[in-house]
Amino acid sequence: MMPKLYGLLKYSAILLWSAFVVAPFLWALTTSFKTANGVTGGPTYIPWLQYEPSLTGWRSLFGGAGGIDIVKPYLNSIVVTGSASAISLVLGTLAAYGLSRFDYRVGPAKNADVLFFFISQRIMPPIVLAIPFFLMLQFLGLLDSLLGLILVYIALLLPIAVWVMIDFFNNIPRQIDEMAMLDGCTPFGAFFRVILPNSLPGIIVAGLFCIIFGWNDFFFAFTLTFTDAQLLPVAVVALNSSVTPWWSLSASALISVAPLVLIAFLVERFLSRGNLAGAIR
Amino acid sequence: MNGSGFRAYKLAFLLPGLLILLAIILFPLIFTIRVSFSSWDAITPGLNNAGGINYVKLFGDVRYWQSLGRLSLMAVGTVLLQYLLGLGLALLVWREVKLRRFFRVLFLVPMMTTPVVMSVVWRTIFHESLGPANDLLGMVGLGPFQWLTSASTAIVSVMIVEVWQWTPFMFLLLLAGLLSLPREPYLAAAIDGAGPIRTFFNVTLPLLAPVSIGALIIRLIEASKIMETVYVLTSGGPGTATETTGYYIYIRGLRDFEIGYASALSITYLVIMIVALTIIAKLLVKVFIGERT
Numbered sequence: 001m002m003p004k005l006y007g008l009l010k011y012s013a014i015l016l017w018s019a020f021v022v023a024p025f026l027w028a029l030t031t032s033f034k035t036a037n038g039v040t041g042g043p044t045y046i047p048w049l050q051y052e053p054s055l056t057g058w059r060s061l062f063g064g065a066g067g068i069d070i071v072k073p074y075l076n077s078i079v080v081t082g083s084a085s086a087i088s089l090v091l092g093t094l095a096a097y098g099l100s101r102f103d104y105r106v107g108p109a110k111n112a113d114v115l116f117f118f119i120s121q122r123i124m125p126p127i128v129l130a131i132p133f134f135l136m137l138q139f140l141g142l143l144d145s146l147l148g149l150i151l152v153y154i155a156l157l158l159p160i161a162v163w164v165m166i167d168f169f170n171n172i173p174r175q176i177d178e179m180a181m182l183d184g185c186t187p188f189g190a191f192f193r194v195i196l197p198n199s200l201p202g203i204i205v206a207g208l209f210c211i212i213f214g215w216n217d218f219f220f221a222f223t224l225t226f227t228d229a230q231l232l233p234v235a236v237v238a239l240n241s242s243v244t245p246w247w248s249l250s251a252s253a254l255i256s257v258a259p260l261v262l263i264a265f266l267v268e269r270f271l272s273r274g275n276l277a278g279a280i281r
Numbered sequence: 282m283n284g285s286g287f288r289a290y291k292l293a294f295l296l297p298g299l300l301i302l303l304a305i306i307l308f309p310l311i312f313t314i315r316v317s318f319s320s321w322d323a324i325t326p327g328l329n330n331a332g333g334i335n336y337v338k339l340f341g342d343v344r345y346w347q348s349l350g351r352l353s354l355m356a357v358g359t360v361l362l363q364y365l366l367g368l369g370l371a372l373l374v375w376r377e378v379k380l381r382r383f384f385r386v387l388f389l390v391p392m393m394t395t396p397v398v399m400s401v402v403w404r405t406i407f408h409e410s411l412g413p414a415n416d417l418l419g420m421v422g423l424g425p426f427q428w429l430t431s432a433s434t435a436i437v438s439v440m441i442v443e444v445w446q447w448t449p450f451m452f453l454l455l456l457a458g459l460l461s462l463p464r465e466p467y468l469a470a471a472i473d474g475a476g477p478i479r480t481f482f483n484v485t486l487p488l489l490a491p492v493s494i495g496a497l498i499i500r501l502i503e504a505s506k507i508m509e510t511v512y513v514l515t516s517g518g519p520g521t522a523t524e525t526t527g528y529y530i531y532i533r534g535l536r537d538f539e540i541g542y543a544s545a546l547s548i549t550y551l552v553i554m555i556v557a558l559t560i561i562a563k564l565l566v567k568v569f570i571g572e573r574t
Contacts, residue, residue, distance in 0.1 A: 014373055017366075018387055020445065027413055028402045043416040091298035098294030114299065121306060122499075123555060125506045127527045128547040131316070131534050132309030155305040158298060187290040218397040218509050223535055236398045237513060246405055253402050257394040264393045268386040271453065 025254070032057045032250035039246045057247030061255065070252055073235035077215060077256075080146055080231060084153035085210035091154075092161025093203065097191055099162075100169035101177065115166060121159040126219040129155075137224055144226045152220050157210040164209055168202030169195070204270045208263065215260055232256045317544035323537070335545035344521060345529060345546060349553065352525040355436065356504035359443040360451075364497055366444065367451030372481075375459045385456065392449035400513035403442045404429070407514075432522035435515050439523050442510050447503070451496055458492030459485070490569040498562050505554045526550050 030045055038044060038051035047053040061070040095118070098104070099111050106114065133152055134143070142148030172195060180190035196203075221231035236256055239249045264271070320331040339345055370388055374381045391399070406412045407428035415425040428438045466488065470480045486493075508527035511517055517524035517532070530550065534543025 010373060010378070013369070014378070014384055017370060018384065021387060021390055024399060024402050024406060024445070027406055031405065039411060042411060043413045045413070091301060094294045095298035098291060102291045102294070104291070104295060114295070118299075118302065121302065123502050123505070123551075123558065124306070124310075125508075125527050125547070125550060125554065127508070127530045127534070128313060128551050129306070129309050130531070131540060131544060131547070132312040134535070135312070136309060151305060155302060158302050162298065187287070188293075191294075212393060216395040218395065233395050233397050236395075237401060240401045240404065240513060249401060249405070253398045256398050260393040261390055264389055265386050268382060271386070271389065 028250040028254050031246050032248075032254060034247050054247075057245075057249075057251040060245070060248040061252055068235055068239060068248070068252065070232070070235060070255065073230050073232045074256070076146060076229055077232040080149045080153060080221075080229075081211055081214035084150045084157055084214050085207060087150070088154050088157035088161045088210050089203065089207050092158050092206065093165050093196075093199075096162045096165035097169050097195065100166055101174065101187075115162070118159050118162040121155065122163075130219065130223045133220065134223060143224060144229050146229050149221065149224060149229055149231070152224065153214050153217065156217065156220070157214055160209045160213060161206045164206035165199075165202055168199055168206075172198065201270045204267055208267055208271075211263070212260060313544045314548055316541055317548050319541045321541040321544075322539045326540070331541065335542045336549070338542065339545055339549060342546075344524075345526070347521070348524050348526045348529040349550070351436070351523070352505070352507060352527075353557075355440060355443070355507055355525065356501060359440050359447070359507075360497060360500045360504050362440075362444050363448045363451040363500060364455075364493070366448045367455050367496075368493075370448070370452045371456040371459055372485075375456065388452050389449045391446050392453070394446075396446055397509050397513050399446065400442055400510045403438075403445075404514055407438055429515050430519055432519055435519060435523050439507075439510055439514055442514065443504070443507065446510070447500065450503075451500055454496035454499065455489070455492060458489050458496070462488050494562070494565045494569050497565055498558070501558060501561060505558065 027045075030047065031039070033047055033053040033055070034044075034051055035054045035056050038054075041051075044050035061068065063069050099115050104111055104114060109117075129152075137143045137145075137148040137152075140148070142151070176194060176198075177187075177190045180194040181187065185193065216233070218233040218237065221234050222237070225231065225234065233256065236249070236252045239245065239252060316328065317335055318331060318333065319328045320334065321327060321329075374384045374388070378384065406414050409415055409425060409427060409430070412428075414428060418424040418426070426434050429435050462485070466484045467480065470484050475483065506527055507525050508531065511523050511525050511528050512531075515523045517528050521529075526546075527550075530543050530546045533539050533546060
């Protein structure tokens with residue numbers, strides 16, 4: 001009796017939370033097929049039965065009436081997130097490997113302090129950097145440009161890459177590098193030929209985290225761009241103003257969060273592997 | 282290998298990343314500190330020397346201190362909720378559960394989504410007459426609530442969205458911690474005849490302590506920056522009921538263009554956060570690991 005009751009409670013809890021998780025997506029999905037009539041008549045959920053579905057919302061994303069052209073911000077987001085993540089991943093992996101294997105000494109600072117400097121950048125509230133970034137990019141002529149945003153995003157993502165990778169490298173025994181170097185590899189050779197191929201799960205997790213925080217950032221994209229280099233979240237939030245075209249708003253929301261949700265399901269088996277919180281201490 | 286060649290390799294690994302981060306972060310930070318001692322605003326832009334007048338002014342800025350209090354409440358409240366929920370969820374899908382790999386990813390989905398974009402959706406959900414929140418709760422006889430237009434509920438609404446968005450991150454960190462626990466203590470507990478509840482409190486929770494502390498600190502760091510959800514959901518309103526520190530500084534700095542004063546506010550904000558988070562981290566270590574160290 002007891003185990004059965006326990007099982008029932010367990011699955012009810014799982015299903016209840018799952019419902020909470022998917023509810024906003026279902027609501028956005030159904031709203032994206034509505035028109036003004038379907039929205040202003042009060043909340044409805046089931047197409048055909050409660051309202052007449054229409055593709056107006058989805059069409060509006062690609063130059064249709066009353067919407068936005070989402071293609072350009074979409075491409076901008078891909079370029080900025082992709083470049084910044086790739087650069088951060090390369091620099092972060094190298095730095096993390098160095099910090100994991102060698103002893104550094106910069107004045108009084110040692111490895112732990114350098115690592116702390118990297119990771120502590122996450123404490124910085126975006127607003128503290130936004131004003132100087134604005135003036136700095138203006139000075140460099142990079143305001144409202146993709147290149148300017150890529151620079152700023154590297155500062156956001158590099159600490160994440162270092163943080164994920166250092167834990168990963170710390171868990172690879174040092175003897176492996178030492179063996180490779182005894183076999184005549186340089187430190188670079190040992191790293192690229194022996195360690196890196198074995199670090200793929202770590203690199204996938206680090207890359208995913210970079211992409212998540214890059215793709216999902218709003219504040220810098222919002223304060224440092226106007227029109228040319230507008231990124232996806234800024235374009236979607238622009239629909240949030242006065243008049244409410246809920247259908248195009250919902251369609252644009254779904255289309256902008258879809259890629260990362262798909263990636264999450266693809267790399268699922270790597271995700272719960274890294275013990276990230278354990279690495280902090 | 283000779284010493285200097287090895288040194289070159291060492292530096293080649295660390296320096297590119299370190300120098301680029303220093304270049305991107307350090308200049309803005311030093312610049313902000315310098316600007317905070319000027320009276321740069323929309324009328325007289327430029328660096329002058331105004332001494333510490335901005336710092337004196339902010340001591341009497343009630344709206345600033347209120348926003349800090351509100352932010353602390355929201356950060357600590359949401360992170361504690363996220364910890365309890367995240368731990369509960371991680372325990373639920375830790376072991377023998379059907380479709381456990383599917384549920385593990387499903388639970389992660391909210392943290393993959395763009396906070397501001399989902400906040401836009403949440404805003405439609407919270408709409409008092411056209412949104413589903415009041416409609417669905419009405420079916421079970423609750424509400425209607427003024428989700429975003431009454432001071433006390435607006436802050437709860439923001440917290441609901443934060444919990445929805447970030448419980449998955451807590452869940453991910455705690456699940457990874459659970460999955461890496463050793464098996465031996467559980468065998469020992471089983472041999473001693475400990476039930477599931479005693480095993481949880483005597484084995485799982487203590488073993489998970491380091492991961493718990495790490496996860497709480499990581500989340501508190503991120504939560505100390507709450508502002509984007511506020512911007513989209515309520516714009517800090519009604520009145521200033523949901524205004525967080527970041528959002529208030531944004532208004533003073535990038536909307537009213539009081540660059541000098543906003544810089545002083547940001548530096549103070551940063552220092553307070555670093556001090557507060559350090560103290561919290563020390564306290565957490567004491568609470569969770571306390572007697573044994």
